[in-house]
Amino acid sequence: MIAKRWVPVPEQRERLCRTGELESGQARRFLVGPHKIALVRIGSDFYAIGDTCSHADYSLSEGEVDVDALQIECWKHGSCFSLKTGEPDTLPATRPVPTYDVAVEGDDVYVVIDG
Numbered sequence: 143m144i145a146k147r148w149v150p151v152p153e154q155r156e157r158l159c160r161t162g163e164l165e166s167g168q169a170r171r172f173l174v175g176p177h178k179i180a181l182v183r184i185g186s187d188f189y190a191i192g193d194t195c196s197h198a199d200y201s202l203s204e205g206e207v208d209v210d211a212l213q214i215e216c217w218k219h220g221s222c223f224s225l226k227t228g229e230p231d232t233l234p235a236t237r238p239v240p241t242y243d244v245a246v247e248g249d250d251v252y253v254v255i256d257g
């Protein structure tokens with residue numbers, strides 16, 4: 143019998159921008175390797191989700207940010223995605239987009255991507 147070993151998944155941590163480069167309610171698209179990421183600022187908080195809508199190949203960072211609902215709306219067909227969970231709460235999208243941890247250190251904003 144082969145014993146199973148726990149193997150840590152490597153993380154990739156990438157600096158995206160300075161905090162002052164985004165205003166509250168603004169979203170911006172970043173490419174980190176193969177990952178397309180929409181970074182959204184709401185107040186002093188930052189959220190990172192997959193930038194490609196799960197319904198079709200359109201950029202979520204070009205959509206409207208709802209600062210009260212913590213959502214971003216796909217500009218193409220109107221599905222709204224949670225910035226916390228990546229889940230859509232309106233059709234036509236039915237699948238979530240990925241979410242990523244964000245770290246703010248000083249004036250720098252980082253995204254953390256699992257393996």
Ligand code: FES
Nearest residue numbers: 195197198216219
């Ligand atoms: S492409 Fe986003 S809802 Fe259709």
